Amino acid sequence: MNEHSTLHERADSRVFKQGRWPILGLSIGLLVLITACIVPTIHLPANANPTIPSGILPFTRPTATMVQLIPVEPRKLTVVTNLNTMGDPGAKVKLDVWEDFQCPACKHYSENIEPLVVNDYVVTGKVFYTFHFYPFLDGGQGESHQAAYAAMCAAAQGQFWYYHDTLFANWLGENAGSFTDARLTGMAVAIGLNMDDFNQCYKAGTYAAQVQQDYADGTTRGVQGTPTVMVNGTILTPGYVPSYDQIAQAIDAALAGK
Numbered sequence: 360m361n362e363h364s365t366l367h368e369r370a371d372s373r374v375f376k377q378g379r380w381p382i383l384g385l386s387i388g389l390l391v392l393i394t395a396c397i398v399p400t401i402h403l404p405a406n407a408n409p410t411i412p413s414g415i416l417p418f419t420r421p422t423a424t425m426v427q428l429i430p431v432e433p434r435k436l437t438v439v440t441n442l443n444t445m446g447d448p449g450a451k452v453k454l455d456v457w458e459d460f461q462c463p464a465c466k467h468y469s470e471n472i473e474p475l476v477v478n479d480y481v482v483t484g485k486v487f488y489t490f491h492f493y494p495f496l497d498g499g500q501g502e503s504h505q506a507a508y509a510a511m512c513a514a515a516q517g518q519f520w521y522y523h524d525t526l527f528a529n530w531l532g533e534n535a536g537s538f539t540d541a542r543l544t545g546m547a548v549a550i551g552l553n554m555d556d557f558n559q560c561y562k563a564g565t566y567a568a569q570v571q572q573d574y575a576d577g578t579t580r581g582v583q584g585t586p587t588v589m590v591n592g593t594i595l596t597p598g599y600v601p602s603y604d605q606i607a608q609a610i611d612a613a614l615a616g617k
Contacts (some may be wrong), residue, residue, distance in 0.1 A: 370464050370584045370600050426545035431525045433550070438482050442514040443490040445477065450487040452480070452613045454606075457493035457577045457587040460506035460538065465586045466527045468600050475603045480610055490523065492573040493585050502538040504570065509543040511566035512557050513550070521550045 438445050454476065458465040480486040492510075494503030506526055513522030525546045531537040547557045560566070577587065581594055588595045590609040595601040601609075 370586055370596075370598055426542050428525075428542070428545055428549055429528045430549065431521070431528045433521045434524065436477075436482075436520065438477070440517070440520060443511070443519050444488065445520070446481040446487040447484050448487050450485055452486045452610050453489070453591055454480075454486050454610070455489045455491055455589045455592075457491045457573070457582045457585055459492075459494050459496050459503050459585045460510070460523075460526045461494075461496040461503045461530070461533050462585040463530070463533075464600050466530050468586045468588075469523070469527050472600070472603050472606070476606055476610075479607070485614060486610060490519075491577055492570045493577045493582055493587070494570065494574060495585075496533050502534055502536075504567075505540070505543060506538040507570045508564055508566055509538070509547065509557075509561055511569060512560035513547065513552060515560060515565075516552050516556065518550055518552060522546060522552075525550055 436445065439447070456468075456473075458469070476486070477488065481488045492507040494507050497503040510519060510522050510526065513519055526538070529537060529542065529546065536542070543561070544554075544558070547554060547561075580589070580592070581587075581597075584598065586600060587597075588601050588606060590606070591613050593609070595605055595609055
């Protein structure tokens with residue numbers, strides 16, 4: 360693990376039962392607010408630090424009648440997908456990742472590491488990949504859960520990964536209004552979902568039980584923060600986001616029967 364990974368890619372390992380650091384959280388929140396007010400027209404590069412909302416000019420709080428979204432191109436996947444999984448279920452290696460859509464480390468992993476793993480190992484039939492929900496940054500019920508429910512409603516229409524990418528692209532910060540009902544609905548419209556079906560699914564909480572089961576299963580298997588990546592049931596780099604090389608080494612070892 361290099362110094363950059365240690366500083367910027369630490370998995371969000373906070374456990375909600377232990378509470379938060381209110382003073383630190385307030386300070387960070389004030390810093391974001393002040394920055395947004397002072398430099399509303401700043402242009403950020405596409406690979407900007409994931410803790411900074413890029414591409415929204417100017418920064419505005421979304422409401423039910425005004426939703427600003429960053430458009431996302433759908434993935435050109437050449438692999439079978441089924442709800443929140445992709446690849447061959449019979450593959451020798453199973454890769455499971457637990458994430459919270461509000462987690463900045465998850466955003467970094469999903470945008471920078473996951474695509475490489477998918478291209479090199481899932482598309483080639485070596486790995487079966489499953490996304491699991493571990494919503495905890497909202498303290499129990501809030502934006503983390505809402506985003507998870509909405510993602511599964513998109514999955515019901517075969518668009519989990521498109522919606523997944525849209526969620527992370529439009530992350531504004533933890534509990535900062537990223538995943539309000541209005542924005543989640545706007546994202547569904549943006550990717551072309553059947554809105555009657557989506558609205559019915561989302562309002563009914565159709566997949567709430569699955570999301571809660573994912574959380575429970577993750578806790579049982581040792582998940583304490585997000586993202587947590589497992590290769591054939593073994594957690595990689597606990598407390599940190601594993602690099603692509605670390606994941607590749609674990610997969611190669613599993614393929615070789617080590």
